[in-house]
Amino acid sequence: MKVVTYSHLRANLAKIMDQAADDHDPVIVTRANGKAAVLLSLEDFGSYEETRYLHASPANAKALEESIAELDRGESITFKSADDLKAFVEKAGGGRQDAAE
Structure with missing residues (x-):
């Protein structure tokens, strides 16, 4: 799982989105205030939602x-x-x- 800063994500958004979608590998985005988020492909999100539902x-x-x-x-x-x-x-x-x- 890749970890990037918010600033790095902003500067490389298209590339990082493509990597998350193509590699099916979530990206953790960190921020200065400590509130991190996760970027993942739509396909992986759908799988997660289905698993959660089941x-x-x-x-x-x-x-x-x-x-x-x-x-x-x-x-x-x-x-x-x-x-x-x-x-x-x-x-x-x-x-x-x-x-x-």
């Missing part, structure tokens, strides 16, 4: 952590096609039901 619910956060642990233990299923995935979901009872049923 972890806002304790139940969802727990489910995500359990899923990651399953992957780490090698407990995952790989599908060769979308049709294979669809067949698996339907067999497991997770397929969509028509409103008429």
